[in-house]
Amino acid sequence: MAFKRIRDMFVASINEGLDKIENPRVMLNQYVRDMENDISKAKHTIVKQQTIAQSFKGKHEEADKLAAKRKNQAQLAFDAGEEELSKKALSEMKYFEQKAREYKEAYEHAHKQLAELKEQLQTLEVKLRDVKDRKHALIARANAVKAKEHMNASFNKIDSESAYREFMRMENRIEEMEARVNSYAELSASSGSPYSRVEYAKEVEEELEKMRAKKVGLEKQPAAGNE
Incomplete structure (x- = not known):
């Protein structure tokens, strides 16, 4: 003042x-x-x-x-x-x-x-x-x-005093926004991708076995034709 x-x-x-x-x-x-x-x-x-x-x-x-x-x-x-x-x-x-x-x-x-x-x-x-x-x-x-x-x-x-108060208020709002964004990012990182959940591991392995068996079958077919 x-x-x-x-x-x-x-x-x-x-x-x-x-x-x-x-x-x-x-x-x-x-x-x-x-x-x-x-x-x-x-x-x-x-x-x-x-x-x-x-x-x-x-x-x-x-x-x-x-x-x-x-x-x-x-x-x-x-x-x-x-x-x-x-x-x-x-x-x-x-x-x-x-x-x-x-x-x-x-x-x-x-x-x-x-x-x-x-x-x-x-x-x-x-x-x-x-x-x-x-x-x-x-x-x-x-x-x-x-x-x-x-x-x-x-x-x-x-009014320099009111301008300073508005500045501080805006700074607090920005800090709150930054905090929310950071919290969301941490939550997403901890939860991981929904496609990599543990309960799907057995089924994924079964599908891989099917793909391997199919591949082996395809590799044997040309050999049988030659006989």
Whole structure:
């Protein structure tokens, strides 16, 4: 009985675990789809980040060119004696130089984030391949667990004590049958064949004498014919 209680507790714990798993195939396929969606979102984010990085790069290059252009204009104005115009050009040069630095920093930051996103994407893709490779094996293992659980549940319905009693009863019946068969065989062996009974011995001997006499008579007939 103690074994039965332990077995019941063990089966119950397995049932609880399987209830949480629900349908392994459905759940694992859902996990794969979730990861594929994450990868799709990551790729979309990378495309946007690439666009942002390229935009900052373009703005940096444009501001750098404008700063160089204003510097050249300031020099030309100064050489022409137009200091006010030169000062204005220099002021704009400083503005574009500042913008160029800001866009450069923004580009470098965006480029760094882009590299991190690409690395994360590669990690996700590796994990997805691993999950797909292991999915079928996990489904097979889960199905095996469920099949074994069903077998255990069926086994749990059997009363081991009553089964043992029935087994012992059948063994006793077989032993009784064997005893009856052996007793009958011994009785038959001791009684002997009905055709070999002692009271027939004299009559059998007489019949043999008749057969011998007849044989002797037959052997003498050819000799008498020759005479």
